Amino acid sequence: AKDFGMDVALEQLGLKETNHGTSTGNHHFGNGATITSSSPVDGAVIGKVTTTTQEDYEKVVASAQAAFKDWRMKPAPLRGEIVRQFGEELRRLKEPLGKLVSYEMGKSYQEGLGEVQEMIDICDFAVGLSRQLHGLTMHSERPGHRMYEQYHPLGIVGIISAFNFPVAVWAWNTALAWISGDVCIWKPSEKTPLCGVACQNIIATVLKNNNLPEGISCLVNGDYKVGEMMTTDKRVPLISATGSTRMGRIVASKVGERLGKSLLELGGNNAIIVTPDADVKMTVIGAVFGAVGTAGQRCTSTRRLIIHESMYDKVKDAVVAAYGQLKIGNPLDENNHVGPIIDKDAVAGYNNALEQVVKQGGKILVEGGVLSGAGYESGCYVKPAIAEATNDMQIVQHETFAPVLYLLKYSGDVENALDLQNGVAQGLSSAIMTNNLREAEHFLSQRGSDCGIANVNIGTSGAEIGGAFGGEKDTGGGRESGSDAWKVYMRRQTNTINYTTELPLAQGIKFDL
Numbered sequence: 001a002k003d004f005g006m007d008v009a010l011e012q013l014g015l016k017e018t019n020h021g022t023s024t025g026n027h028h029f030g031n032g033a034t035i036t037s038s039s040p041v042d043g044a045v046i047g048k049v050t051t052t053t054q055e056d057y058e059k060v061v062a063s064a065q066a067a068f069k070d071w072r073m074k075p076a077p078l079r080g081e082i083v084r085q086f087g088e089e090l091r092r093l094k095e096p097l098g099k100l101v102s103y104e105m106g107k108s109y110q111e112g113l114g115e116v117q118e119m120i121d122i123c124d125f126a127v128g129l130s131r132q133l134h135g136l137t138m139h140s141e142r143p144g145h146r147m148y149e150q151y152h153p154l155g156i157v158g159i160i161s162a163f164n165f166p167v168a169v170w171a172w173n174t175a176l177a178w179i180s181g182d183v184c185i186w187k188p189s190e191k192t193p194l195c196g197v198a199c200q201n202i203i204a205t206v207l208k209n210n211n212l213p214e215g216i217s218c219l220v221n222g223d224y225k226v227g228e229m230m231t232t233d234k235r236v237p238l239i240s241a242t243g244s245t246r247m248g249r250i251v252a253s254k255v256g257e258r259l260g261k262s263l264l265e266l267g268g269n270n271a272i273i274v275t276p277d278a279d280v281k282m283t284v285i286g287a288v289f290g291a292v293g294t295a296g297q298r299c300t301s302t303r304r305l306i307i308h309e310s311m312y313d314k315v316k317d318a319v320v321a322a323y324g325q326l327k328i329g330n331p332l333d334e335n336n337h338v339g340p341i342i343d344k345d346a347v348a349g350y351n352n353a354l355e356q357v358v359k360q361g362g363k364i365l366v367e368g369g370v371l372s373g374a375g376y377e378s379g380c381y382v383k384p385a386i387a388e389a390t391n392d393m394q395i396v397q398h399e400t401f402a403p404v405l406y407l408l409k410y411s412g413d414v415e416n417a418l419d420l421q422n423g424v425a426q427g428l429s430s431a432i433m434t435n436n437l438r439e440a441e442h443f444l445s446q447r448g449s450d451c452g453i454a455n456v457n458i459g460t461s462g463a464e465i466g467g468a469f470g471g472e473k474d475t476g477g478g479r480e481s482g483s484d485a486w487k488v489y490m491r492r493q494t495n496t497i498n499y500t501t502e503l504p505l506a507q508g509i510k511f512d513l
């Protein structure tokens with residue numbers, strides 16, 4: 001990693017050998033056990049981060065509660081100005097942060113830079129939004145009365161994030177939460193803790209330069225136990241959790257028990273439908289990037305290709321041929337297409353999927369396997385694989401977070417393809433490749449895709465920050481990022497004002513004294 005300037009990047013991001021993983025801004029502490037972060041790229045130790053104890057957590061919450069009292073009184077456009085400065089810092093540190101994302105998580109450097117760009121984009125979006133936190137006005141049924149609604153901040157937003165987007169998901173949440181007047185406590189994935197410390201260092205500088213109090217941006221670190229400190233804590237009105245469906249079910253019940261709000265962004269099982277009218281060249285690009293980009297570790301990664309029987313052999317041959325061109329190796333080297341997956345557990349999940357698909361009656365079209373030898377010492381590099389399968393196979397129903405693509409065949413109408421596409425528990429991203437207007441509109445209609453994201457002539461993978469991001473069913477139902485996703489970070493209040501000398505009741509009720 002030295003060849004790729006990692007040492008310089010770590011220094012620019014203020015990462016020392018042992019980092020305190022609990023922070024209220026410029027105050028760093030953390031008395032829990034230490035997590036060692038090693039890179040899936042070369043297996044080397046990048047750094048150590050201390051975890052958060054219950055006592056540390058109490059300090060963090062007290063600091064966040066105090067900061068909220070101050071922060072909520074700043075006019076929203078001034079909060080937007082802070083987020084604008086944060087975006088500027090991200091522009092300045094885009095390269096080192098992109099490198100760290102690539103090295104700690106394993107995605108390609110280009111994708112690491114892309115992730116930081118997404119943070120910059122959401123900051124820009126939030127700055128504009130800070131002048132547009134609009135409520136409606138309504139006409140009262142009573143004379144001399146005015147009725148309107150306002151959005152007020154909620155308080156502390158607890159953010160729990162996954163390893164695969166170790167920095168962007170935090171920014172999607174914080175940029176909107178901050179302009180809304182909330183303060184944030186973030187628990188990054190225990191698999192990418194240094195990305196968390198780096199981001200916290202960046203925002204802490206901005207807050208300090210503006211003489212803002214500690215507690216507006218807080219960091220806690222550790223595994224699910226630290227997450228549970230927040231999910232069971234009534235002082236944290238909103239929990240935004242990104243990760244597996246398994247985690248989401250637990251978080252939803254813990255937060256639900258105390259009637260808190262949760263925003264859940266969970267697993268996907270995304271498909272591209274390839275109809276007889278598809279452009280094969282576009283299909284291949286969309287499908288291959290969707291399946292092998294980020295080594296198949298995006299929530300929107302393409303897991304299933306649902307191909308019309310008339311196109312099946314043609315598409316199959318083209319996708320298999322494209323897999324033959326893929327270069328697997330160090331993701332910091334821009335000549336490579338596919339980097340490592342996150343850790344040995346993920347490798348075991350990948351091996352299991354390839355075993356299971358054969359056991360359940362599938363057929364391997366592109367062989368998988370774990371790479372070894374020079375350049376692959378971490379043991380986390382796997383070959384992207386393709387298998388022919390059917391939708392009812394239990395392994396096809398399951399989200400394997402690795403580059404395994406299933407080819408499924410359909411015949412007849414696009415409705416049959418939709419039955420397969422919707423016939424899984426998850427509902428995140430979906431796509432149709434077609435030049436046929438009727439098929440495209442059918443797919444987008446209320447009898448079409450049941451996913452939160454439905455694309456025409458684009459793959460399933462990735463999304464722009466301007467739209468609301470999230471999915472239905474086992475994906476959890478939450479929406480983040482663009483459109484009116486900001487509303488979940490605020491509480492709505494309906495106000496009715498009487499400017500007469502009478503006190504008429506609603507619905508014409510008489511109550512004479």
Ligand code: NAD
Nearest residue numbers: 161162163189223224227228243244247265266267268299
């Ligand atoms: P994970 O569920 O193992 O962990 C996610 C986070 O949840 C981590 O910070 C973890 O410590 C925490 N956590 C786990 N159990 C918890 C509990 N009981 N209480 C509180 N916190 C808990 O997921 P992962 O392996 O890091 O990420 C991969 C998964 O995330 C995939 O399923 C992927 O599809 C999903 N994901 C979804 C989106 C989306 O926007 N829909 C985005 C990225 C990733």
